[in-house]
Amino acid sequence: MKILDGRKLSNIIKEEIKKEVSKRSSKKKKIPHLAAVLVGNDGASLTYVGSKVRSCKQIGFLSTLIHLKSDITEKKLISELDKLNQNPSIDGYIVQLPLPNHINEERVLLAVDPRKDVDGFHPTNFGRMVLELPSFIPATPFGIIEIIKRYKIETSGKNCLVIGRSNIVGRPISILMSQKVSYGNATVTLAHSRTKNLKELTLKSDIIISALGIPEFLKVDMVKEKVVVIDVGITRVSDKNNSKGYIIKGDVDYVNVSKKASYITPVPGGVGPMTIAMLLQNTLLACKRKD
Amino acid sequence: MKILDGRKLSNIIKEEIKKEVSKRSSKKKKIPHLAAVLVGNDGASLTYVGSKVRSCKQIGFLSTLIHLKSDITEKKLISELDKLNQNPSIDGYIVQLPLPNHINEERVLLAVDPRKDVDGFHPTNFGRMVLELPSFIPATPFGIIEIIKRYKIETSGKNCLVIGRSNIVGRPISILMSQKVSYGNATVTLAHSRTKNLKELTLKSDIIISALGIPEFLKVDMVKEKVVVIDVGITRVSDKNNSKGYIIKGDVDYVNVSKKASYITPVPGGVGPMTIAMLLQNTLLACKRKD
Numbered sequence: 322m323k324i325l326d327g328r329k330l331s332n333i334i335k336e337e338i339k340k341e342v343s344k345r346s347s348k349k350k351k352i353p354h355l356a357a358v359l360v361g362n363d364g365a366s367l368t369y370v371g372s373k374v375r376s377c378k379q380i381g382f383l384s385t386l387i388h389l390k391s392d393i394t395e396k397k398l399i400s401e402l403d404k405l406n407q408n409p410s411i412d413g414y415i416v417q418l419p420l421p422n423h424i425n426e427e428r429v430l431l432a433v434d435p436r437k438d439v440d441g442f443h444p445t446n447f448g449r450m451v452l453e454l455p456s457f458i459p460a461t462p463f464g465i466i467e468i469i470k471r472y473k474i475e476t477s478g479k480n481c482l483v484i485g486r487s488n489i490v491g492r493p494i495s496i497l498m499s500q501k502v503s504y505g506n507a508t509v510t511l512a513h514s515r516t517k518n519l520k521e522l523t524l525k526s527d528i529i530i531s532a533l534g535i536p537e538f539l540k541v542d543m544v545k546e547k548v549v550v551i552d553v554g555i556t557r558v559s560d561k562n563n564s565k566g567y568i569i570k571g572d573v574d575y576v577n578v579s580k581k582a583s584y585i586t587p588v589p590g591g592v593g594p595m596t597i598a599m600l601l602q603n604t605l606l607a608c609k610r611k612d
Numbered sequence: 613m614k615i616l617d618g619r620k621l622s623n624i625i626k627e628e629i630k631k632e633v634s635k636r637s638s639k640k641k642k643i644p645h646l647a648a649v650l651v652g653n654d655g656a657s658l659t660y661v662g663s664k665v666r667s668c669k670q671i672g673f674l675s676t677l678i679h680l681k682s683d684i685t686e687k688k689l690i691s692e693l694d695k696l697n698q699n700p701s702i703d704g705y706i707v708q709l710p711l712p713n714h715i716n717e718e719r720v721l722l723a724v725d726p727r728k729d730v731d732g733f734h735p736t737n738f739g740r741m742v743l744e745l746p747s748f749i750p751a752t753p754f755g756i757i758e759i760i761k762r763y764k765i766e767t768s769g770k771n772c773l774v775i776g777r778s779n780i781v782g783r784p785i786s787i788l789m790s791q792k793v794s795y796g797n798a799t800v801t802l803a804h805s806r807t808k809n810l811k812e813l814t815l816k817s818d819i820i821i822s823a824l825g826i827p828e829f830l831k832v833d834m835v836k837e838k839v840v841v842i843d844v845g846i847t848r849v850s851d852k853n854n855s856k857g858y859i860i861k862g863d864v865d866y867v868n869v870s871k872k873a874s875y876i877t878p879v880p881g882g883v884g885p886m887t888i889a890m891l892l893q894n895t896l897l898a899c900k901r902k903d
Contacts, residue, residue: 427745448739451787452779454718478808486790488743496787499777499802508813510801511790517769522799 323584325468325551327591331598334467335380338601342381353608354383355439355601356405356414360398360424361391366417373415376597382604385411395424399432406434412608413439413457415600436610439603442489451496455610457603462494464595465530465551469504474528474549474584481507482522484539484572485532490553494530519543536570541577550578550585553592614875616759616842618882622889625758626671629892633672644899645674646730646892647696647705651689651715652682657708664706667888673895676702686715690723697725703899704730704748706891727901730894733780742787746901748894753785755886756821756842760795765819765840765875772798773813775863776823781844785821810834827861832868841869841876844883 346352355377359370370386377384387401398420405414414437420426435445441457449456458466469476481498485491491511499509507528512519523529523543531539532553544550554572571588579585586592637643646668650661661677668675678692689711696705705728711717726736732748740747749757760767772789776782782802790800798819803810814820814834822830823844835841845863862879870876877883 444739444743444745445736446739447742448735448737451738451742451783452735454735478806480809486792492742492787496783499804501777501804501806506804506806508801508803508807508809510799512799513790513792513797515769515792515797516799518771518799 322579322582323472324579325472325584325586325591327464327468327586328594330468330471331464331594333471334595334598334602335376338598338605339380341605346381350612351412351608352381352383353601353604354385354410354412355604356385356387356411358387358389358398358401358405358414358416360389360393360417360420363419366419370417373597373600376601380601382601383410391421393424395428398424398429402429402432406432406437411437412611413437413604415440437607439600439607441493441603447488447493450493453500453502457606458497458599459489459493460596460599460603461490461532461553461592462497463599463602464592465494465553466497466504467595467599468551468586468592472584476504476528477506479507479527480525481509481528481530482512482526483509483530483532484512484519485534485553486511486513487532490532491530494532498528498530531572533572535572537572537574539573539578541574541581544578544581546581547583548578548581550582551592552586552588555588555593613870613873614763615870616763616875616877616882618755618759618877619885621759621762622755622885624762625886625889625893626667629889629896630671632896637672641903642703642899643672643674644892644895645676645701645703646895647676647678647702649678649680649689649692649696649705649707651680651684651708651711654710657710661708664888664891667892671892673892674701682712684715686719689715689720693720693723697723697728702728703902704728704895706731728898730891730898732784732894738779738784741784744791744793748897749788749890750780750784751887751890751894752781752823752844752883753788754890754893755883756785756844757788757795758886758890759842759877759883763875767795767819768797770798770818771816772800772819772821773803773817774800774821774823775803775810776825776844777802777804778823781823782821785823789819789821822863824863826863828863828865830864830869832865832872835869835872837872838874839869839872841873842883843877843879846879846884 357370374384430442435443441459446456483495495509495511498507528549530551536556552571552573556570557567558570560568569589648661665675726734732750737747774786786800786802789798819840821842827847843862843864847861848858849861851859860880
């Protein structure tokens with residue numbers, strides 16, 4: 322069994338980006354600049370945005386945090402996005418989700434200029450991704466693809482089961498894995514809440530990508546020998562023995578499934594750390610497209 | 613076994629649209645106007661476009677045929693599309709494919725205003741469809757969905773196999789069938805040229821949608837009892853006994869598979885006739901969105 326070490330891989334990717342930024346700098350080319358829009362003071366959101374800003378500094382990107390009050394109107398928020406759309410210094414930006422209830426998330430995401438939509442959530446990018454045109458692939462599925470590429474996991478003709486049909490993970494990765502590309506060409510089945518025969522499906526699968534959010538749902542008796550398991554689940558489970566009061570659990574019963582798997586991502590330290598690395602990769606891409 | 617009669621259903625839909633147009637007319641509302649852009653004199657294309665124009669007349673739509681010479685430059689073609697984009701009388705238009713070799717199809721399709729893209733081929737519409745926002749669903753998958761709805765075929769939790777991953781049929785229908793909607797919620801597997809165990813998959817499937825283009829490929833020993841079969845294949849097979857010199861064959865060995873199926877589309881007379889009906893439906897929708 323081989324651990325798909327997302328932490329290590331994300332550091333390698335960040336190092337690569339850092340080198341490229343440094344080269345750009347010596348050639349007097351534009352330095353990538355990522356902005357993050359945060360509305361309100363949600364604890365988890367503050368942590369995520371903070372970590373994105375820190376990563377920018379680490380690799381030599383410029384970064385801007387736009388921290389807005391939780392009672393900002395939707396109109397005012399959209400006008401802030403419009404400033405970012407117009408600002409030539411900003412290559413890409415993200416709007417940290419979730420937004421307060423009085424703001425329509427859909428309208429806000431549609432206000433992001435697709436050329437700066439480094440989260441890849443705008444329908445124009447989504448459509449371009451499906452049609453295999455240049456786009457921004459959302460960070461989590463992009464991270465999964467990168468794990469598959471770098472660990473040279475064979476996917477062509479393999480049975481791949483994606484569990485969960487969310488627009489940010491399950492849906493896009495199910496599409497990407499079945500495209501006619503070197504990291505794709507898998508026969509993909511997309512399972513979800515209405516799927517009736519899940520164990521039958523998991524037992525037939527060469528590759529399982531789980532984005533369900535149910536801790537330790539995938540048990541060892543549900544998978545076949547040599548399965549490749551990519552665990553996107555991140556659930557906080559309360560744990561009094563931990564100083565934070567919780568621990569992070571994935572969708573997979575790692576201790577047991579890892580004994581049977583050929584490759585497996587741990588949680589934490591698997592897909593999670595890849596997400597920020599791929600957001601930075603998208604920002605670099607946005608900047609290079611303007612060269 | 614019940615035949616899914618696409619010819620009959622397409623006539624019902626055209627009648628419904630005709631009534632709505634007549635109502636709009638009596639209320640002095642705008643009459644839907646579809647334009648078709650045809651480049652060159654390809655025989656099949658002339659037939660298709662002619663049939664679209666005739667259908668418009670039948671149901672009371674306005675229609676415009678823009679017939680351009682095969683040696684038109686890409687730039688000139690795109691400027692023609694721009695006129696259509698600007699023309700408020702035109703609600704929707706299609707560019708008949710294929711285009712001559714010297715013209716880049718991708719650049720041309722990207723020049724269509726997504727609000728007038730009644731073929732649903734523009735990435736913005738594709739992305740909106742995937743993200744379940746208002747869009748234009750491409751006519752063939754839209755026709756399949758309409759067959760499923762009108763014949764009240766149960767899809768929730770069913771194993772649905774889509775064979776073929778083209779951007780105009782296989783890919784979009786695989787997405788639609790797995791969405792959280794009344795006609796969806798199926799557990800969808802998308803098979804294609806790299807799939808290794810196709811017979812194993814077809815035998816497990818409650819619903820098979822085949823868009824492969826190999827005549828009579830799906831045999832009776834490949835399907836289970838009570839399967840629902842939707843045949844999108846349309847291949848010309850030479851036949852000296854036929855006055856045209858060919859007959860149309862689907863992907864399915866209809867004579868034998870129909871004995872085992874619960875529902876099946878014939879070819880011709882199944883999905884094919886639905887395509888034009890749904891193009892007209894999209895044009896009506898484009899017109900109504902401006903009300």
